[in-house]
Amino acid sequence: MQSNLPHLQSTFTTDCVIFGFQEGELKVLLIERNEYPFKGWWALPGFFVEQNETIDDAVKRILHEHTGLRGIYMEQLYTFGDLKRHPQGRIITVAYYALLRLDDLKSHLEPQTDYAKQAVWHPLNDLPELAFDHRHIIDKSILKVRRKISYSPIAFELLPEKFTLTQLQQLYEAIWGRKLDKRNFRKKMLNYDILKELPEFQRGVSYRAARLYKLDKRKYAKVFQNELTFAR
Amino acid sequence: MQSNLPHLQSTFTTDCVIFGFQEGELKVLLIERNEYPFKGWWALPGFFVEQNETIDDAVKRILHEHTGLRGIYMEQLYTFGDLKRHPQGRIITVAYYALLRLDDLKSHLEPQTDYAKQAVWHPLNDLPELAFDHRHIIDKSILKVRRKISYSPIAFELLPEKFTLTQLQQLYEAIWGRKLDKRNFRKKMLNYDILKELPEFQRGVSYRAARLYKLDKRKYAKVFQNELTFAR
């Protein structure tokens, strides 16, 4: 980290905690910074917000630059404005989190910006030291997601279109950090009546293949509107 | 509203939705603006964040300037950054909400800043037309408060130190906008075991005086930490 950096005029950035779910654990997409300050450090994808774009648009742009994807579920998390959070002056950042359907194709992403050397998925439970206050931002975002999946079916944003109940349960277990009872979990989820049972099963597994389900979007929308207490 | 205002460079403000509870209804503190744009309109208390203060400090300062009070409960709500939300250019605002113990002394506040002609409590259910996107900000904050009192005992921030169970119930009813069953409400609240029954009763009422309670801060802290599901 350098010390004699230019002092920037008051301005603001956005940073995004991108969550993915793979191999039964939650992952966060981090970039290796290619610019000072914190060159070579791991950090959240983020950048300055342009004059003529909304914050939401800036986040969408940054998500696209780092994942090549559009239409990702995202939500504003919190705005951080400590005086010392950025060595080049008071830079406020509006943090977002995003939930991404991870499959094998998206495991290795090539950032489309020179600002990042590489983008790598890191297990949430084993993160490297991070630039700025990014560790703090991640901690806050996992708390928010943990609460939000209790009253809103956002968890499905992290799963492939067709999924097994075991995958769904593992996802809740990963987000909440505790084991759930299989029978009770299934009973409750099926009772919400927002899943559609498919006439298909897992393939290529060396054990009894599990049935696949997908979200019933009509009923999902209804549950989502009411924002009822959804799971606990 | 004027049209040829100077174009401001990118900068940001903070606006605060200050809730109070009086006569069984929720109120919001609005100021009458004394400056362009929107001179003479009702608006949320708010101002530019200075270079050398955190956002939290700016909100505390603005709260003090408009209420003369310090130590008010407040929390960040959301950051609004639409391109057209301010006629003088792209100004991002970090919105907060605050919960204030209202008593007769605080019913009439004298703002300590020329920027506001007066500060007046308005019933949430009967608001005037507001400047900027402030109506939108209020709508969003009431949704947040409505959800938050379900898992956190923030409601007590709006009550005097000693209160009756009926006052507490009226507050929940005002925030949720629906009637609750008296017996069930009392049973549930007392079961949380965070209230201390006082050997005192209401005075000066023309009906049977109700018992006064206050928060048991030790137990309150415990409940608050766990952020359990608190009421529904």
Next chain:
DNA sequence: AATATAGTGTGTATTTGTTACACTATCGAA
């Protein structure tokens, strides 16, 4: 003094949700 009003204060039955818990079925690989 009688009456109306408004708020306090208590108990019980019903429904709903939560938890605890163990075995059989199926598939692929060896």
Next chain:
DNA sequence: TTCGATAGTGTAACAAATACACACTATATT
């Protein structure tokens, strides 16, 4: 065919939330 691994299923006990009716107290009005 056997083994290892995971899928899939039901019931009972308990806790929590809800619905519901009536008696008591204090004051104001007539």
